[in-house]
Amino acid sequence: MSKKQKTYYEMAMEKGYSRRDFMKFSAMMAALLGLESSSIGQVAKALETKTRIPVIWLHGQECTCCSESFIRSSHPLVADILLDKISLDYTETLMAPAGHQAEKSLQDTITNYKGKYVLAVEGSIPVNNNGIYCCIGGKTFEQIVEEAAKDAYAVLAWGNCASAGCVQAAKPNPTGATPIYKMISGKPIINVQGCPPIAEVMAGVLVHILTFGSIPELDRLRRPKAFYSRRVHDTCYRRPNFDAGLFVQSFDDENAKRGFCLYKMGCKGPVTYNACGVMEWNNGTSFPIKSGHPCIGCSEAGFWDNGPFYRHLSDFPGFGIESTADKVGLGLGIVTGVGLTAHAITTNVRKRKLIQKDKRQPKTEKSNES
Amino acid sequence: MDPTTLVSKDRLYPVYVWQLPVRFYHWINALSIVVLAITGYVIGDPPAIQSATEAAFSYWFGTIRIIHFIAAYVFFFNFIIRIYWGFAGNRFADWRNFIPYTKKHWSDMWDVVKVDIFQVVSKENPRLGHNALASFTYFLTFLAFLVQVLTGFGLYSAMSASWLASLFTWVPPLFGGDLTLRYIHHLFMWFFILFAVVHVYLVFYHDYIERNGVTSSMIGGWKFQEEGKVEGEKELEK
Ligand code: SF4
Numbered sequence: 001m002s003k004k005q006k007t008y009y010e011m012a013m014e015k016g017y018s019r020r021d022f023m024k025f026s027a028m029m030a031a032l033l034g035l036e037s038s039s040i041g042q043v044a045k046a047l048e049t050k051t052r053i054p055v056i057w058l059h060g061q062e063c064t065c066c067s068e069s070f071i072r073s074s075h076p077l078v079a080d081i082l083l084d085k086i087s088l089d090y091t092e093t094l095m096a097p098a099g100h101q102a103e104k105s106l107q108d109t110i111t112n113y114k115g116k117y118v119l120a121v122e123g124s125i126p127v128n129n130n131g132i133y134c135c136i137g138g139k140t141f142e143q144i145v146e147e148a149a150k151d152a153y154a155v156l157a158w159g160n161c162a163s164a165g166c167v168q169a170a171k172p173n174p175t176g177a178t179p180i181y182k183m184i185s186g187k188p189i190i191n192v193q194g195c196p197p198i199a200e201v202m203a204g205v206l207v208h209i210l211t212f213g214s215i216p217e218l219d220r221l222r223r224p225k226a227f228y229s230r231r232v233h234d235t236c237y238r239r240p241n242f243d244a245g246l247f248v249q250s251f252d253d254e255n256a257k258r259g260f261c262l263y264k265m266g267c268k269g270p271v272t273y274n275a276c277g278v279m280e281w282n283n284g285t286s287f288p289i290k291s292g293h294p295c296i297g298c299s300e301a302g303f304w305d306n307g308p309f310y311r312h313l314s315d316f317p318g319f320g321i322e323s324t325a326d327k328v329g330l331g332l333g334i335v336t337g338v339g340l341t342a343h344a345i346t347t348n349v350r351k352r353k354l355i356q357k358d359k360r361q362p363k364t365e366k367s368n369e370s
Numbered sequence: 371m372d373p374t375t376l377v378s379k380d381r382l383y384p385v386y387v388w389q390l391p392v393r394f395y396h397w398i399n400a401l402s403i404v405v406l407a408i409t410g411y412v413i414g415d416p417p418a419i420q421s422a423t424e425a426a427f428s429y430w431f432g433t434i435r436i437i438h439f440i441a442a443y444v445f446f447f448n449f450i451i452r453i454y455w456g457f458a459g460n461r462f463a464d465w466r467n468f469i470p471y472t473k474k475h476w477s478d479m480w481d482v483v484k485v486d487i488f489q490v491v492s493k494e495n496p497r498l499g500h501n502a503l504a505s506f507t508y509f510l511t512f513l514a515f516l517v518q519v520l521t522g523f524g525l526y527s528a529m530s531a532s533w534l535a536s537l538f539t540w541v542p543p544l545f546g547g548d549l550t551l552r553y554i555h556h557l558f559m560w561f562f563i564l565f566a567v568v569h570v571y572l573v574f575y576h577d578y579i580e581r582n583g584v585t586s587s588m589i590g591g592w593k594f595q596e597e598g599k600v601e602g603e604k605e606l607e608k
């Protein structure tokens with residue numbers, strides 16, 4: 001750890017990239033962050049002069065899809081320098097050391113870079129039964145995260161697992177899977193949502209921290225505004241079909257061939273905040289809606305429990321699988337109708353005297369009145 | 371022959387119950403809820419149209435949504451005015467009618483349940499304004515209004531830059547996101563539909579049994595009560 005730290009630029013050169021590659025990468029990052037073109041220089045300068053951010057990348061209850069997404073970033077430099085170098089400090093999946101050595105390098109990073117390193121957490125923390133569902137090196141994941149977060153500059157919660165618990169937190173959540181923000185306090189926490197998050201979004205957040213030395217602007221759910229301020233629906237290229245009321249009815253109908261809106265196929269785009277429609281996936285090749293599949297809302301908390309994926313309205317709890325709120329509502333409407341009819345009948349029977357008596361009154365009571 | 375004697379042995383005493391703002395509120399509210407429920411249902415489950423048109427030539431779904439949003443604004447401000455009138459209006463419009471914070475209100479409610487639902491024949495005279503149970507039900511609807519306003523404008527805040535909508539940006543995080551918000555918003559629509567059915571039925575029922583002109587009272591403002599039995603008659607006479 002004592003040897004001189006290299007800058008990102010130096011590392012890129014060592015890897016055999018040209019300056020041109022490097023500048024292109026800086027421009028791409030600036031664009032992803034939504035910066036003006038005048039800021040490209042700022043990004044390039046930061047990458048040129050600043051030494052890498054020490055990163056501890058922990059893996060808890062997860063499937064490693066965030067890592068998978070990250071190393072498939074559209075620019076090879078992302079994987080090569082951001083991931084390769086930053087994650088050298090400690091990451092269970094990709095680091096070189098093992099066993100006690102690995103645990104030592106974790107401790108070294110924490111002590112050598114106190115308050116400077118970024119803690120990236122992939123996966124949720126199980127808390128039931130004292131957290132025994134995820135133990136590494138004899139410690140529960142909860143303990144590991146707490147220790148590592150104590151001296152971190154900031155905590156990055158990668159993906160839906162770390163941000164909201166994802167599938168393992170779906171009902172009935174047997175292991176008590178808990179997102180990071182509920183366990184850690186006193187540190188800035190950035191929720192990089194998605195299952196997985198888009199690689200360029202992950203890289204963008206890191207580049208922002210590097211360039212500006214600060215946390216990107218976050219929304220109320222701790223998501224970076226640059227990437228999560230708009231709904232998939234707002235940037236969806238099928239949106240004109242939505243407004244025109246042209247909907248796909250089934251995956252093999254004429255409307256599907258015409259590329260109509262997938263709303264009636266259960267598209268969660270209107271309630272999902274993510275950058276898919278803009279950045280797309282796999283080097284900007286496509287995204288689910290573009291390939292004809294509705295958005296399942298993977299960057300929203302509780303998207304597993306708000307299923308089914310192919311219906312826009314969720315099931316109504318407690319009434320079986322096929323019950324939507326509409327069916328329950330209609331049922332209640334019928335019950336109400338029957339109740340009111342019964343009431344109308346009993347009214348006429350039980351209050352007949354009242355009704356009859358009054359009708360006779362003009363004749364019988366006339367004498368009294370005068 | 372005095373026409374009033376045709377109606378009842380006692381003279382009917384007209385009382386001005388619903389002031390103009392209350393009547394306006396009622397009908398604007400009713401209309402906007404009908405529009406909101408219909409457009410809302412269509413937004414939740416749009417009809418299927420097989421069509422070969424291009425999206426550029428049609429905007430009907432967008433129009434439905436705009437109508438929904440405009441009706442929502444009407445509904446919202448109308449309700450604000452009604453809240454104001456709960457402090458400025460007459461004793462029948464007063465906000466205190468709606469919140470059952472006294473023992474008397476609860477026992478009155480029980481009486482209404484006995485008379486109107488269990489159909490016990492009562493000697494008591496019906497209350498002139500809202501009956502105890504009705505006013506409590508309206509209190510519940512006000513809470514439902516609140517839920518719909520919060521969830522509706524919460525959802526709307528993502529697609530609007532208006533200051534009013536941006537007052538509600540804190541709502542989605544509270545519910546964990548738009549997914550849940552949308553669900554609650556849809557669920558409560560059914561409350562309004564069921565309320566409307568029961569409400570209209572009961573108005574007709576009361577007109578039939580009590581014959582105090584409750585149906586037309588929401589148009590003209592007058593209700594009728596037998597003389598000598600009007601609560602607060604003395605003050606009204608002044
Ligand atoms: S496909 Fe989904 S995201 Fe795209 S316009 Fe339709 S509902 Fe919105």
Ligand code: SF4
Pocket residue numbers: 194195232272273274276287288289294295296297298299
């Ligand atoms: S389109 Fe929706 S479900 Fe698909 S990746 Fe994007 S946010 Fe996730």
